[in-house]
Amino acid sequence: MDVRIAIFTDTYSPEINGVAKTLQRLTGYLERNQIEFKVFAPDGKTSVPAVGQIERFASLPFLFYPECRIALPNPSHIKQSLEQFKPTLIHVATPLNLGLYGLHYGKKHHIPMVASYHTHFDDYLHYYHIPFLQKWLWKYMIWFHRSFERIYVPSESTRDKLSNHSFHEDLEIWGRGIDHTYYTPIKKTDEIRQKYQISQSKILLYVGRIAPEKEVDIAIRTFHSLPRHIKDDTHLLIVGDGPQLKLWSGHQNEQMTFTGFLEGEQLANVYASSDLFLFPSSTETFGNVVLEAMASGLPVIGANAGGVQHLIDHGKTGYLCKTRDVKDFTKHTAMLLDDHSRRNQFAKAARQFALTKSWDEIFAQLLISYYEVIKRNVKLHSA
Incomplete structure (x- = not known):
């Protein structure tokens, strides 16, 4: 199957946080298995040049969570890059600016799309004394994710929480692994x-x-x-x-x-x-x-x-x-x-x-899930 994956994220290596590390390991796995990908990510605290499959954009720190960056993307540049790359699947890992562009492009060009949910921003609002935004945030998050064919969540509790908010019909657990030869x-x-x-x-x-x-x-x-x-x-x-x-x-x-x-x-x-x-x-x-x-x-x-x-x-x-x-x-x-x-x-x-937590097994299962979404989309549009 011809698979080319465009990934939109608000954090990526060399940033150090769980999401950035996970996506870096994912792209490493894709590269080892000769699967084409392109990442659209903000610059971090220090400017990092675009290299190979990684497209970088100027950004500002997110108000109460600086690890997430609000990108200042160049839409015409992204459009040109995607037209050349011709993705067969779009994976959006952020509900911020870059994620919005990935969502818009996928809908416009009828490309199958998946998203991954990483952060309970609604919980954070309490700690930053702005709980009154919670209702608005949930409305936005549910609207943002409704067009994706599948949503990946990292744990059972996250899946249950999103289900209770009628977040999406297709929630799949995408767990995390560990390099047990590095942490030992x-x-x-x-x-x-x-x-x-x-x-x-x-x-x-x-x-x-x-x-x-x-x-x-x-x-x-x-x-x-x-x-x-x-x-x-x-x-x-x-x-x-x-x-x-x-x-x-x-x-x-x-x-x-x-x-x-x-x-x-x-x-x-x-x-x-x-x-x-x-x-x-x-x-x-x-x-x-x-x-x-x-x-x-x-x-x-x-x-x-x-x-x-x-x-x-x-x-x-x-x-x-x-x-x-x-x-x-x-x-x-x-x-x-x-x-x-x-x-x-x-x-x-x-x-x-x-x-027992092998990254390769976790990514292999994710790849199978990617294939399912792509096949389902092909059948839908060929019917």
Whole structure:
């Protein structure tokens, strides 16, 4: 089958976030399997030249979520590029400007279209004190997605949430994988302790955006609420950047370190050198960092909400806690920090779970789904 895929996104490598990483891995898979593709994406914080199949456009940061960029596309340039490329499928991964253009072009030229839903923007509105926009946002999102033939969602909870809003009739789970040779316990190193001057025997780790919707305050309050004999022997390591970094890093002390943004080997080494992962965010559609931690051999204490609840096997690979319940988070965090044997047992189970999440299998299934949509469209227009 002749397959050429045009992908429209508001974030792409070298930006570092779950969506950008996932799409980069997808295009890598397509390239290895000799499937033609073209990506239309904004420039990031630093200008990146268009290379090969990647078309870049000037952009501005999205108001309350800077990882998403509002592109300033050149419609005539995109039109010319698409006319030359002749896509047989359009995959839209953003409801912003570039996504609107992809939607318009696909409808006008009768090209089969799919979309992927990545972010619960409606949940974010509460954290940025503009909940009154929620009704308008849902109306827009439902209107935007109604013309697509299939919508990909990263988890069961996301599918259920969208179904409750009568979002679309064809919602399919497109999960996420992990490179378990990159995120692995064998990368444990004492250099992390030396670099951040950690003298305590245990490291409690948080990795993610330092932003209101990630509920970093719950991680910090949980740490401070630990029983004295556990807290005195534990160091809280917080990895990430974001709008609240300056606010929270002011609380840094000899037992709590803010590393700022880390990536690559540095990040993999931090995961492997820690003892327990604490991730209280309840707004995740999936939770990529949770899978990274598990692949690195860390049990996870997470919120019993969003995509995270489908990754943690409560009582086997970690614990699920009531959303924003510091007492519950403290109780379960203390249980694992204070029980070396149980922590090791959970760590092994977490690693084993991560080993079952193969990117190649996930992308192979996505490709089958692409073929189904294209075939269905061909039959419809040939009838």
